[in-house]
Amino acid sequence: TTGQGNEKGSVIKTGILYGTVFTTKEEAGKNNPYELEGVPLPNAAVTITYTYSGKTITKTVNSASNGKFEFAELPLNVSISISSRGTTQNKTLTTSSIKQYVKFGWDGEIEIKQYK
Numbered sequence: 001t002t003g004q005g006n007e008k009g010s011v012i013k014t015g016i017l018y019g020t021v022f023t024t025k026e027e028a029g030k031n032n033p034y035e036l037e038g039v040p041l042p043n044a045a046v047t048i049t050y051t052y053s054g055k056t057i058t059k060t061v062n063s064a065s066n067g068k069f070e071f072a073e074l075p076l077n078v079s080i081s082i083s084s085r086g087t088t089q090n091k092t093l094t095t096s097s098i099k100q101y102v103k104f105g106w107d108g109e110i111e112i113k114q115y116k
Contacts (some may be wrong), residue, residue, distance in 0.1 A: 014074055016073075020106070042065045
């Protein structure tokens with residue numbers, strides 16, 4: 001189980017938000033006519049914001065070369081806003097869903113475009 005100790009030695013459970021940033025349907029083929037949507041996008045900023053113990057906390061990471069990102073040691077039972085590329089999703093990590101996957105930019109459908 002993911003967690004961290006406190007000064008009394010007990011473990012405080014924490015969670016993980018992880019995912020992938022993809023190119024969108026609108027971006028596909030703009031630079032290369034053979035490029036499809038759903039290609040993992042490197043260096044995309046992903047930001048989380050949440051309030052914990054009366055403090056607003058904001059953290060930002062850039063997606064890796066394979067489009068993947070991860071935020072670890074997040075508090076449970078707190079609403080977390082996660083944003084990338086103009087899209088925001090809200091997640092709450094709980095003991096039954098301590099690790100949640102988030103994706104940005106691709107709806108899972110591929111549209112084949114014809115170029116003339």
